């Protein structure tokens with residue numbers, strides 16, 4: 001543990017205390033100590049786990065639950081059956097003729113994770129497996145405000161099918177080890193979250209991890225946590241210039257510590273190249289990727305981009321609190337973990353940077369803020385998508401006026417398809433993966449970009465920084481981001497949160513009529529969709545000059561600043577939502593007007609853009 005981490009812990013502690021006084025916020029705490037032996041030939045492993053669990057809740061607990069994620073990778077599991085019954089299964093997990101690949105796994109290829117013994121404070125407890133969840137009836141209830149220690153022995157097998165984790169990936173990475181250990185489920189103000197592993201992740205309890213991993217000594221390991229014995233291990237972790245003593249035996253024991261994380265991932269391969277970069281005034285970056293001539297050039301070019309991304313997010317969201325971040329080739333696409341990511345590596349350069357940027361942005365939204373992703377998936381995937389698009393525009397010099405164009409297109413597609421479900425839908429309960437994907441990623445991203453339209457871009461960026469500062473390490477819920485935006489902007493925004501995230505109401509405003517009104521021009525607008533919005537209206541004249549009109553939404557109780565520097569803006573009457581139409585006058589003759597446009601920024605997710613433009617004939 002370094003000095004800067006102490007400062008960081010002190011900061012969390014004091015902020016935590018302040019918040020507790022104000023809101024009675026509490027959260028559980030876990031400290032894991034694990035010893036794991038991995039057999040790289042059979043892909044089986046055994047381990048011991050000592051878990052000190054602190055019950056900070058006001059409730060007495062009679063049961064606890066652990067996730068045993070690897071049990072999902074067995075024929076007949078909920079994950080398997082879901083693959084067989086959903087209309088659009090994930091093609092990484094199906095054969096070319098759309099059959100579940102989990103259904104085809106043999107005994108030596110399935111995944112499993114079983115507790116073989118378990119005690120609570122020295123007493124035996126009864127436990128049973130229900131698919132991917134271990135149900136534990138406690139020997140003695142855990143009283144509010146007390147600790148209890150669980151000692152478990154477990155055994156596991158790494159599945160041949162890669163979904164986030166697994167063995168022998170398509171790119172030849174031996175071990176992608178996420179969701180691999182018995183992981184205590186979260187208990188919070190809503191109660192237990194012992195969610196079965198069907199398709200989606202992620203909600204965890206923060207705490208300190210101390211993990212010793214014994215594995216074949218030819219394997220290079222990376223992942224969550226700071227390596228405690230680098231000069232014994234070598235593999236590029238040693239202090240430069242250190243001579244590594246030759247170890248007897250076939251294995252090495254890697255010792256990692258990770259403070260205040262809610263998950264612990266590792267990956268290992270005998271052919272990893274290991275590069276290290278230092279972010280100025282920031283963390284150390286580790287890169288682990290296969291020694292493959294096709295990859296090396298892109299993975300070298302990726303490294304300065306990773307530094308830039310770390311700096312971009314630290315500036316625009318808030319300081320990254322750990323001293324290390326690792327980008328590791330593995331898994332089946334891209335997936336975020338504490339202090340690290342697993343990404344596939346055989347990609348074009350832009351795609352490689354894109355996936356790294358997206359997964360790194362999750363460090364803030366999934367690992368430090370950590371909304372419950374099973375319930376509020378849009379706050380994690382959506383906010384991550386939003387900020388990573390901004391980052392890509394900056395670090396890749398993409399010449400695009402609106403980096404969110406494809407995001408809005410995707411959302412309109414879903415909204416008009418009739419397949420949309422409200423964003424409050426539990427992540428595994430969407431009828432279609434298509435609907436989940438657009439709702440979580442695109443509609444979730446638009447929550448922020450459109451909020452920028454509603455309250456102003458500067459206020460949006462201030463909201464994001466303030467939200468992070470106030471809610472880091474606190475599992476925020478939807479109302480929290482709304483309240484921060486309200487405090488930053490001074491507007492009332494409950495309508496925005498409820499219509500956008502709890503309903504499938506759409507936005508559709510249109511220009512109904514433009515008419516001569518003596519020497520002026522009368523414009524009639526209409527509201528067709530159910531969701532309310534304030535409107536920016538651009539008028540372009542024949543001589544090329546332009547001006548805007550702003551119709552505030554009455555229930556918002558305020559007006560944003562003029563978003564177009566140097567363009568004259570007139571604030572017209574409030575539009576109260578219930579009125580389906582609205583008139584205003586332009587003090588110029590109709591013959592001088594070339595075009596009128598609702599929301600020239602296109603950041604308002606109007607589902608029908610055709611009626612947003614009026615052009616002189």
Ligand SMILES: [Zn+2]
Nearest residue numbers: 358362381384
């Ligand atoms: Zn993501």
